[in-house]
Amino acid sequence: MKFGKEFASQMVPEWQYAYMDYNYLKILLKEIKRFKQRTNNKPLVSTPVGLKRKLTFYRAFSGLIQRHIKSPNSAGGDIEDQVILVRAMQQQQQSSVDSSDSSSSSHHHVHYQSNFLMSAEAGGEYELFYFRRLDDELNKVNKFYRDKVDEVLKEAVELNKQMDALIAFRIKAENPNIDDGVFQNFDRNVEMSRLVSDIAASTAALNASTPSRAKSTKGYMGVIEEVELSNRNDAEGYMDVIEEFLLNNGENSDGTSAIIDINEHKTTSSTVCEERPDSIKGSRPTPLQVLNRVKLNNTLETPCSTIKGILNISMNRKLSLKDLKKVEGQLKRTFIEFYQKLRLLKSYSFLNLLAFSKIMKKYDKITSRSAAKAYLNMVDDSYLGSSDEVTRLMERVEATFIKHFSNSNRRKGINILRPKAKRERHRITFFIGLLVGGTTALLLALILIIHARHILNKKGSTQYMETMFPLYSLFGFVVLHMVMYGMNIYFWRRYRVNHPFIFGFKQGTELGYREVFLLSSGLAVLAFASVLANLDMEMDLITKDFKALTELIPLGLVCLVLAITFCPFDIIYRSSRFFLLRCALHCISSPLYKVTLADFFLADQLTSQVQAFRSLEFYICYYGWGDYKLRTNNCKDNDVYKTFFYIVAVIPFWFRFLQCIRRLFEEKDPMQGYNGLKYFSIILSIVMRTAYSLNKGLVWQVLAWITSAIAGIVSTYWDIVFDWGLLQRNSKNRWLRDKLLISHKSIYFGAIILDVLLRFAWLQTVLNFEVSFLHREAMITVVASLEIIRRGIWNFFRLENEHLNNVGKYRAFKSVPLPFNCDEDEGEDE
Template sequence: MKFARYLEENAVDEWRRAYINYRGLKKLIKRVAEHRAVREALEQSEAQSSGAHSVQNSATRLLERSKTRFFLRGSRQDGGYGATTRNQGDPLTVPHVTLKGTGLGLLDESRDTEAEPPYHLFFGKPTNEPERMDDDEEMGGENVSGVSTGEGGPLRRHSSTWVVPQADRFPNMSATDMIAQLFDEEEQKFFLALDNEVERIIQFYLEREHEATERLSTLFEQLLELAEHRREFKAKTKKIPSGQLGLQRLLSKVPRGLDSDEINRLKLSTQNRQPQHPNEVSSSDDDAGDKRRAEVMEHVQNLHINELRASSPAPSTHVHDPVEYKAAHKKLRKAVMENFRALEILNNYRILNRNGFIKILKKFDKTMQSQMMHKYYDERVAHTPLVQSQAVPKMLEALEEIFAGYFEHGDKKRARNVLREGVPQTLMTHVTSHYTSAYRTGVFMGIALCLTVDGLRYAMQDRVQHVLPQWSQLLIVYGMEFLPTLFALMFGLNLIAWQRVRINSVFIFELDAGNALEPWQYFELPALLLMLLSICFYITFSTAPTNPLISPLAWPLVWIVVVVILVANPLPILHKSSRMWFLRSLARVGNGGVLTSVEFRDFFLGDELNSLSYTMMNLWLLGCEYQNDWTVPSQCSTSASWWVPVLGAIPAFLRFTQCFRRYVDSHRMVRIHLVNAAKYASSILNIFFYFHYRHNGSQGTAAFALWILFATINSVFTSSWDLIMDWNLLRSNAHYPLLRSHLAFDDIWPMYYVAMVTNVFIRFIWIIYLFGGPGSLALRSFLAALLEMLRRWQWNFIRLENEHLGNADSFKIIRDLPLPYPVRRKPAPDDDDGDDDDDGKSFILGSISSLSDKKQMRMQHTIDTLENAKMNLEDARRRQRLETAV
């Protein structure tokens, strides 16, 4: 595999801009080679004036062939470099080596981001340019994901990567001297650009390393608090009185999570018996656990990780609630796993970039017939923190020890396996193909399509409508059930598209990376539900004339019961972890942000429900029909009961309360949440005023005017918010007008304009209610609901893309997890008391480095650490400038 593609496949998308610009450096090597070819030809022509004409022609042919290859590989043919081809009679000139179109920069100059390809910035899409397979670029099946603990551990499999050839024709010459002697000023731009890449990557790595150290220091303090909390929890549980109490009454007082030995002691107390060694039995496990955890902390301290605050802090004045111990234990377990995942990504970052520098230097030597790799790497890369720092491998080892000691009873093997389950998908060694899932999905969908078409054929027959006079109400109910099922099925297409452009939906939705479903696995359950719905639909209308044992009117309710059983069953089938995640997410949406903070998945799912208001409204119709035994003519009209708008407005109301919760959580600083709340308030008013208009028999000018007014306000409000806020489009400085600078689906960029137009059009779909009579109202309502569902499906593509770009802009790779105990702030130089706790009960793990009081400290640390790494680089640049001037 070529290294450029290997880098794209293994780079973390949120950090894609921070990796080595390997493709840009490859382009620059080609331009340097073209420059040298022409320069050497001209030098030969000057030395051999008699053969100047033939040499010039040969150099011209060489240059034309080189440019042709360059343009065939997809480079832009602009006015900067290689814009035109030379005519046969024009004099031969040496082309300048420019960086335009490479995305590179020289020293302190600004980077060429405008010409940088979008796939380098964010998305690792395979390029279509035909490249010659170079031997020095083949990876030979190396796997970055196995690297975790430094050169002493799994890194051994990569040891061959770091062997730099020692052959050198200039043993006593520095890299700067070699560059000045062997390359002219234009050719030296490659090394200036490479210097800039080295400096940029080292600075990014040091910042992320410092953030990781701060997070681990905070975790260390939290774990010490957890150990103290555990002792208080154990002491509290041992105070349960014994005596002549019934076993059930006694066990009912046992707090959750007691170990088996403690429960055994309580059982013996009910029989007026004591254990043989009560003190030893009750305290031996506790003593062993305390000893194990103390040894873990001592081991972490002995790793001597720079800047890690691993010493025991001053005793905290915080009083622990024993009842909350289990919740604190669970939170810290998740925090350790999330930190381990972040460190794995950082470790892979340094390995990929070290590989990249070696590969690009090797390619330069091969192209230019030089021997610069060893000199340059040894002087300007090998002594930098990117190669020398052992902080990340040590922190990985520390987290493995901590996780084993605190959460896996000292079992290091199990701890390692659990931690590895959270490795990002981009670092996996292979992707499993789910042919069986795809086959079952195809079978389910094929059956569903056939039965749905045949069921509709039966429903339209006069004979069936005569026997089953409730057919129109049944069609409405089945339409109500069909829309969310189809929506769930089509969401799988969203997953496929996001996976194709490497949008990290697993991270955005905060799924467990070890249990996250692949798109073809996801399709199974919605396809199964659609097939079951089509079976019920077919049976309802096909068996009506035959007077079956089960009434055709019962099948819509049968399907709902089956759905509840399949989705909520506790058996480990049909991807239980994903089903439970979905139910928990629905519960979070249901509380409207009152009981829990609002995460992305909460308001995303709330928006999905807003597009299913047709289903919510017709829940009342379903209950009404069963309550009245499906009487004919129907006594259940959706314009008769105020329960219809109440049910339809529930999703908008939940989003309304979520917006207020987000505003409160932002310390009432981010007022845009209030604007968003006003948008959902307009949706609620639109629903109620439309129902008020229909409740009055679609009569009355005032009711009609109010509905039109609020419907227009809501449509303008929501469509504008979709384009500007949710999609972040309509940017004036974008490459494509009215879009944005970076697009995930840039290969189909015209579809963004299609999405913008159709989104606004469907937001005004309520206009169809102004035309037609009451007989077609049910059909028009269903078509409007279907189009709204399709609009939301289209909205999903770009909404998650925008969220991913936001994460990439902030280099966010870990979730914001609350910690159970107050966080002790790192004392500043002018602080009188460094042991003061924060006022807050919890602290956001992923935001440690974003606090304003630590930002300056982090930047100062980065600057100080970079001084040693940049010393050789600055000295080399000065010497190079002097020698060039001479």
């Protein structure tokens, strides 16, 4: 694979515009190459050695270039041998601080610039423009990297406070007799031996992970050498033991010292959360004093927390020992997510450095010059090439995580921090082929049996379509939706839409399109096998009964699917099943939970499964009232069934309406209110269409027409303009949007037309449109299937738009709530 493609494939999708524009620079190099070929029609040869000085003098005398002093960043050799001169200029920018502080801090940003010395030559303007763009890319990448590193360093300081609080919390939990820094009934020898073993394990972890060239850390993650001590005297005593232990044992294989900087640690404050008493200024404060300044955040969104928020009841509370495991789990997830940020930043730095190296080598090869060394020296001296904060911070995080969250087991800790990518298994592909083949064979067998027995011409065909067809169409809706979702995943991956991040899947547990196709094909085989078992429509001539066992097959299949979905054992993708169930619970309790994208995305999927919900209602009626024994359908004559026929169709849209109301009050975004009105209009249209289908009459038909037209127009406009971000009149891509992932614009216009047509598929219910060869139930199934297909198309463009919004804001990380709330005002130094 060429480097350009490899470079693009390794990018963080949300940061793609922050990377060096390698492809554009390649285009500039191709223009230089074409110019050289047009002028010389042969490769460039370097100027003879004897003519170099004379040509240089001529260029200087002509006044086209200026005489430059040799830059320390430039490559060695005479000035006449140089192609470019590089320099770094300091640019001071003021950064605002907290509004409570009137002072401001200044940061010096370095601007890198190269001067091309051969611009007087033929075609020199091409190379001059190339270096200007190259400088722009270097400054862009360097600034972005510096800003992101500053962000993670600030997060590291906050994590340090959280770890101090956790360590104090652990001491209190393990030693309940300790009170206000006084160790009562505390076995000092046991604690000392435990501490030494912990530090030794952490040191060994550092030896294995720290390069010999790494510098000492700046204390951002000081918790690696955290010691749980009560006063200065105890601290000094333990430190002497540890220092002696490390002096005797802490040597790397290359002879360098592996001792942790204990003196630095002694004078480093633990955290802003704790107050430093006058008696021990300059020493480490009592760890247990942290607990006096800490409260537990309500990071878990629950119905109770929502109600407390409405009633303005404080959700921060004092710590209790039963909260220890929950706090440890939250901080563990925070460290894992923080470590992933550091890995992405390290990858960003490495890839860009490699890209600059590749593009300069290409330049030297095309122009037969020697500019790469001087320019790459400047790149190496830049913040991107010289900063090692991320590497050192990764080492600190690894050591801290290994010590505090994996019981000093390095292999276990590293496996959690660096989860391996899911391997594509050939057996999944094999089983997909097997099940798809089985589905095809069963479908052909079904068609042949219906044709051979002339089932459609028998008297029982109408009865069968009104009873058994609604039961089995449920599985058809589910399978079709799964197939569309599998196709969505395939195209999201192809066009680098980061759907696992957008949905919030746990890394390494998200389903690929192969897994989704496997599940859908397996369910399709079971459904078609059940249909074949129920094809016999003849009843006993004496008892007039059908075989109850045969009639229970659809119910048994539904029970099997539900049992697998709720199965607590780690089989059949448990993590994904539980994620789905959690989102479904949030949908059912819409106003009581904070609405995430995964929640309202699932609610939108449910709005396209109205007919599936009505099929479930029919299951309850058909089997609950005993109609299955005679294969009769008396449900539609029952008033209770008719009432729930309305309610069931409205439920998914009601969930979505409540989610919009919750977001309106929480985010204060008026667009959520308009979106809620859209779903309310859909609810009205469904009620009117359902009333017309059950009661008929001109009045109901007119009301159904009016409400459905309003809901259809509003929903279609919202889909295209707000959900997809299209129809932007002044965009670079006329009537689309500025950024598109698919290069063929016709696909977007085709999707718009399809969305409009499929949105108005409900017209058949108002116009009484019928097809002679299709039963009414079959027609309803076809229309419901078209809505599912429309939803599948909507899914891709909705997530594409969300992904591009993340790209525009460079959002590549999940925000993980922290468990502790530190009172910083009380914790400041006196």
